[in-house]
Amino acid sequence: MTTQSLPAPFDDLESVIDWSLERERERTEKREASTMDEVRAFYDAVFPRMEEIVKHLDGFPFDALPEKEHRLFLLTLSVVEVSNLVERYKRREAITAVSPLDYSSVQ
């Protein structure tokens, strides 16, 4: 039996639960450590569910999300984290920027 870390309607997103990360820095590191295929697979798994996810989260006070809902919410922030790479750059070679890890995030 596996432990469920996400609310029941989103059981299937268990496969990408390692993208549920609290801090921006962790989400950036995950993006940087993943292959483009892995990034795309994550985006493709969660992006089509975003509307449904937010509808579910709206059933709770935003400043007091239960643990499973909070994990689910963090998945959406990782979608945002990778969205420029997936939607705009499309491939890493198109990026001419400093390493995002040089952006030391204070918060």
Next chain:
Amino acid sequence: MKTLMRNKQWAEKYPDLSTAPVPAEPCISPEYYELERDRVFRRTWINVCQIGDLPGPGDFFVRDLAVCDASLLIMRGTDGVVRGFHNVCSHRGNVVVRREQGACGPGLFCPFHNWQYNDKGELVGVPDEENFFDLDKSQNGLTPVNTDVWQGFVFVHLDPDPAESLRDYLGEVADQLEGAPFEEMQLMQTYKVEERTNWKIALDAQNEVYHLPFQHPRLVGHTFLLNENKHTRILEAKLFKRHTLWSCELVPDYQLSPLEALLGKIDTSAEGTRIPQLVGEFDFYVLFPNTVVILFRGPLEDGIVTYNFWPLAVDRTIWEIRYYFPPAVSAGRRIGQEFFKCLIRDVQQEDSVAHEALYRGLLSRAKTHLQFQDEEITIRYFHKVLEDHVGFYANA
């Protein structure tokens, strides 16, 4: 659309400002940097933090102002007054507080010999006091620094007798932003980016939109208004006594990314904080010398980005970037804020490459002058104001 597409309109508006090329030497010269330290950073009001960095009575924030060789301790007293001090012990000159932020609590203790200061900077405890010679604690508090707060922005002036008040220094910018609801904005994220560049190169590179279609084609190349030749045209440029403003509108045929299109569907909460003082949809203020305040209009709420360019040396700069939004009321709203932050952050990561490449290029001294077009008038003016303070060429 209110923007005029006419060429050279800002030079017409400000005919007294020269249109000649601007010397590049100030961006690489160690001599110029030394003069800036003395004649700019020690002689102007410098934004060191925000009131939100001192959320409660007794809270403090430490700003290392390397360009002035100063460590500054900003404290909100239990009486509510914000005071600034040199973070230096009266005993033997040790730096008292080594943390960036915290609460004064029962007092701040110098780690060297435990001298104790209260939330008003007064010396209240000296171990083995009886063994000192005529030590008057009341005369040995932390050294105060002129400190004032405008709309939640905390400024210091290192001159013990500033030539003008903070309000007068901010002048027309303060008029323009009178009553802006900055206190409703919360700090969401801070980045500190150390770059091998001169502080002015980094600031100048941000202080125009001409580069957007070329340097950021995938991220924001088609975002701000473009003329028929696909070149940016700003809505407004204002040159104040020292500070500047430019403002932009968005292109009418802006193409939403898939995620951006989704945001409109998932953020169904009520309209949030608006900044009625916005001129266009993206207002960029430079508060001379090293602070930028950006106001932007989002679909359902407005937000603020601030930059502080902290010189460490002629060729080293920390670009401190802060994002402020109204407190998120729903998941959809928070996702929208994250979207905006990540988009601009990724633009900034492209900009950092340019900041360093510009410095490397200028360091070769292959080019003695910088060429500015009409859209870059606020950069041109910044260099004039700077030179008016520094007097490098006037005295040459």
